[in-house]
Amino acid sequence: MYVATKGGERAIDAAHQWLADERRGDRSVPELSVAQIREQMALAVNRVMAEGSLYDPDLAALAIKQARGDLIEAVFLIRAYRTTLPRFGASVPVETDRMDIIRRISATFKDAPGGQILGPTFDYTHRLLDFKLMADGEAPEALRKEADAVVAPHILQLLDQDGLMEPLTDGDETPPDLTREPLEMPADRPLRLQALARGDEGFVLSMAYSTQRGYGRTHAFVGELRIGTCAVEMEIPELGFAVEIGEIELTECETVNQFTGSKSEPPQFTRGYGLVMGQSERKSISMSLVDRALRWEELGEDNVGAPAQDAEFVLYHCDNIQATGFLEHIKLPHYVDFQSELELIRKLRREAADAQVKEAAE
Amino acid sequence: MFEAEVLSGGFSNPAQDSARAFRACLDAMARPGRIQQIAGAVPPAPLSPAAGAILLTLADATTPIFIAKSHDTEAVRRWIAFHCSAPVVAASDADFAIGTWDALQPVSQFAIGTAEYPDRSATLIVECEDISAPTATLSGPGIETTQTAYLPNLDAFVANSAQFPLGFDCYFTAGNQLSALPRSTKVEAL
Amino acid sequence: MTDQAYNFAYLDEATKRMIRRALLKGLAIPGYQVPFASREMPMPYGWGTGGVQVTAACLTPEDTLKVIDQGADDTTNAVSIRKFFERTAQVQTSETTAEATVIQTRHRIPEVALTEGQILVYQVPIPEPLRFLEPRESETRRMHALEEYGLMHVKLYEDIARHGAIATSYAYPVKVEGRYVMDPSPIPKFDNPKLGGNAAIQLFGAGREQRIYALPPYTDVVSLDFEDHPFDPSKADHACDLCGSEVSYLDEVITDDKGSRIFVCSDTSYCTTRQDEGHTGRLSPEGEAA
Numbered sequence A: 001m002y003v004a005t006k007g008g009e010r011a012i013d014a015a016h017q018w019l020a021d022e023r024r025g026d027r028s029v030p031e032l033s034v035a036q037i038r039e040q041m042a043l044a045v046n047r048v049m050a051e052g053s054l055y056d057p058d059l060a061a062l063a064i065k066q067a068r069g070d071l072i073e074a075v076f077l078i079r080a081y082r083t084t085l086p087r088f089g090a091s092v093p094v095e096t097d098r099m100d101i102i103r104r105i106s107a108t109f110k111d112a113p114g115g116q117i118l119g120p121t122f123d124y125t126h127r128l129l130d131f132k133l134m135a136d137g138e139a140p141e142a143l144r145k146e147a148d149a150v151v152a153p154h155i156l157q158l159l160d161q162d163g164l165m166e167p168l169t170d171g172d173e174t175p176p177d178l179t180r181e182p183l184e185m186p187a188d189r190p191l192r193l194q195a196l197a198r199g200d201e202g203f204v205l206s207m208a209y210s211t212q213r214g215y216g217r218t219h220a221f222v223g224e225l226r227i228g229t230c231a232v233e234m235e236i237p238e239l240g241f242a243v244e245i246g247e248i249e250l251t252e253c254e255t256v257n258q259f260t261g262s263k264s265e266p267p268q269f270t271r272g273y274g275l276v277m278g279q280s281e282r283k284s285i286s287m288s289l290v291d292r293a294l295r296w297e298e299l300g301e302d303n304v305g306a307p308a309q310d311a312e313f314v315l316y317h318c319d320n321i322q323a324t325g326f327l328e329h330i331k332l333p334h335y336v337d338f339q340s341e342l343e344l345i346r347k348l349r350r351e352a353a354d355a356q357v358k359e360a361a362e
Numbered sequence B: 001m002f003e004a005e006v007l008s009g010g011f012s013n014p015a016q017d018s019a020r021a022f023r024a025c026l027d028a029m030a031r032p033g034r035i036q037q038i039a040g041a042v043p044p045a046p047l048s049p050a051a052g053a054i055l056l057t058l059a060d061a062t063t064p065i066f067i068a069k070s071h072d073t074e075a076v077r078r079w080i081a082f083h084c085s086a087p088v089v090a091a092s093d094a095d096f097a098i099g100t101w102d103a104l105q106p107v108s109q110f111a112i113g114t115a116e117y118p119d120r121s122a123t124l125i126v127e128c129e130d131i132s133a134p135t136a137t138l139s140g141p142g143i144e145t146t147q148t149a150y151l152p153n154l155d156a157f158v159a160n161s162a163q164f165p166l167g168f169d170c171y172f173t174a175g176n177q178l179s180a181l182p183r184s185t186k187v188e189a190l
Numbered sequence C: 001m002t003d004q005a006y007n008f009a010y011l012d013e014a015t016k017r018m019i020r021r022a023l024l025k026g027l028a029i030p031g032y033q034v035p036f037a038s039r040e041m042p043m044p045y046g047w048g049t050g051g052v053q054v055t056a057a058c059l060t061p062e063d064t065l066k067v068i069d070q071g072a073d074d075t076t077n078a079v080s081i082r083k084f085f086e087r088t089a090q091v092q093t094s095e096t097t098a099e100a101t102v103i104q105t106r107h108r109i110p111e112v113a114l115t116e117g118q119i120l121v122y123q124v125p126i127p128e129p130l131r132f133l134e135p136r137e138s139e140t141r142r143m144h145a146l147e148e149y150g151l152m153h154v155k156l157y158e159d160i161a162r163h164g165a166i167a168t169s170y171a172y173p174v175k176v177e178g179r180y181v182m183d184p185s186p187i188p189k190f191d192n193p194k195l196g197g198n199a200a201i202q203l204f205g206a207g208r209e210q211r212i213y214a215l216p217p218y219t220d221v222v223s224l225d226f227e228d229h230p231f232d233p234s235k236a237d238h239a240c241d242l243c244g245s246e247v248s249y250l251d252e253v254i255t256d257d258k259g260s261r262i263f264v265c266s267d268t269s270y271c272t273t274r275q276d277e278g279h280t281g282r283l284s285p286e287g288e289a290a
Helices: A008-024 A034-040 A042-052 A057-066 A071-083 A155-161 A189-197 A201-212 A282-294 A309-318 A320-331 A335-361 B002-007 B013-029 B051-060 B073-086 B155-162 C013-028 C049-058 C076-089 C137-145 C150-163 C190-193 C268-276
Strands: A100-105 A220-236 A241-257 A270-275 B065-067 B096-100 B123-127 B135-140 B147-149 B169-174 B177-181 B186-189 C064-069 C102-106 C119-123 C172-178 C180-182 C200-204 C211-215 C220-223 C250-254 C261-265
Touching: A008 A220, A008 A241, A008 C076, A042 A071, A042 A201, A057 A071, A071 A189, A071 A320, A071 C137, A155 A220, A155 A241, A155 A309, A189 A270, A189 A282, A189 C102, A201 A282, A201 A320, A220 A282, A241 A282, A270 A282, A282 A309, A309 C137, A335 C250, B002 B073, B013 B051, B013 B169, B013 B177, B013 C049, B051 B073, B051 B123, B051 B169, B051 B177, B051 C013, B051 C268, B065 B073, B155 B186, B155 C064, B169 C013, C013 C049, C013 C200, C013 C211, C049 C102, C049 C200, C049 C211, C064 C076, C076 C102, C102 C220, C137 C150, C150 C172, C180 C211, C261 C268
Parallel strands: B065 B096, B096 B123, B123 B169, C064 C102, C102 C119, C119 C200
Antiparallel strands: A100 A220, A220 A241, A241 A270, B135 B147, B135 B186, B169 B177, C172 C180, C172 C220, C200 C211, C250 C261
């Protein structure tokens, strides 16, 4: 006799036990500590913080450990945790020109006040596997010296003074908050930037790349890329002034884009902007290119129908937590829907066959 | 004594009390004209316990409130500020409005939403002496055939439902009782 | 972190207020999709986060919760969601439709008629019925505003021209109170007639798409059709092999590698209740029937 499948609950419990066991792997190999992940997988930690929208290296490292290194799963853990946190208030905007810089480069000027600082970069490394690392190779400590007191204004400000750069205006408006209000179209630039900042690195990268290959070309140069730590300050109403509550590491990219002018704007250089938590160079450059491509309307450019110009397309699809959830939900049972499709196909086939018989008879 | 009145009268178990109060609001909005009991709030007069519970359940810093003359006392303002932290605004900017029917006039001053976002409209909390004596016959979504209910006015609600899907929605409160009239309900004289 | 670190029914009070306001607007404007700032939940988008948020905003400590997926209480995702609320809201749960005050569902409406004390919460993947005809949110919003539903009728009519019938078998669009065209979530069209005139409150939550909508009790809901091609809520032309019901929606189960198949009720609560009452089907053990 047929007995309908039961035991979903037991199956789930067993599967989760198995997962926990697999996560640990071979027990003869020492377990990874959260601190090891935080210190030695720092760029993975940065990505999880950026896309998880929560600046907490320890929690991001824990999420990576729990997710067995699946970064999107780790981002998901962080997002689900973040959303339960009470909100005490908003910080004042961080001043990235007062950043303690560890890396700062410009592709548009050979030198600039403050200088070019290469910093810890993969650039110009030869991508050869370093087998010493496999055999317990302790890295030699880098030479250390006192930091120079560097004043490093934003490089694009210099172009701004000549009137060659599109002017920036300070706004007092409180930007919309993507995590507290539903995404609404058309989305203004602050909202677009928020979505891109926590968007999937791979998606934003591919969108940016598509603009370089001609799908909404933006002629971008990296005006300045800077990485470093910034103080985060908060206004305390009772005190009447802002106090520093901590510091965060940021990567900021400003692109200079050629612009030949439009009906509404004179020929000048325009900007794309990227700001990402942690060291996240690829993401911040990608973000600036996509930001610039999405600005076609306000600059009076043509919409050439490129995917990166389509704000609805980009913003509705850049969030990897939304994307992966919906993609993976097709693993869930759909037999009710499939059954109704089966019935429909059978009915249509029956009707088609009947029609053929009738035709033949005539 | 005044301070105590302002600081007290909120939900004693916020999560559970507001869940129960919300179900009263939900049932009321889903079944127009039917009277529900709502409890848990002890606001300063003239705010009724029912109106207080609605505000504790639905209003917060993100929902501007209009307080009509009938209810605009120092105690009410401070109670709302302390328990809901809702900003007090002009009628046209309000998500919620509180007052007697007369004090809320003209109702044309409240938001009715837009064609694309009909939900961007005001909800009026109309304080009444008594909502138990029916004055009108209601029909529409939420009502199997017809439902009799107390309404403080007829013409205003006929006009409001004629704007559907635009319009404002109302709660009528008296003591610990509430009933609701969404814009979708058709209204006739009894 | 212990469970006590989380609020009753998981969500914080500010989030619940936001969802509750959206639910009330949804009831006031039946069939209209109210935007809401959906939160990340501890389960993935597309796995019922919209339904879970709606249920969390509605539950009181006195409720009895039932969770079904494909009509069954024992499907893995239904089990997972039920456990989530047992843990975070400590509510009673039940597999019996009549005992439940709140029922969260994916893809089915229970066979037994719902009653006035009940709330049915649907998990919705794509709330916009026009989405597959027009991918742009700004456009579909305008179409709803102007009540411009010609595109939908054109699509259904093209089906008839090509196939001789409307080729939509689930998530079959409906019109609510003669105003908004609404996606009933991917329920089989067999369930569509239960949407209208239902005594229960029906709430729809789409988490990833950030939309909530609702049907108050006894709302007028009509499945779109044409005079010469009326709506047909068909199902498999069989009786349940376990309880013999000829009126319930059936799952087709393949039982061996030769393609043998049996048909059983998709609504497991309905089927077991009938079996307990002594109803039998083709595969019931002989002699056991009352």
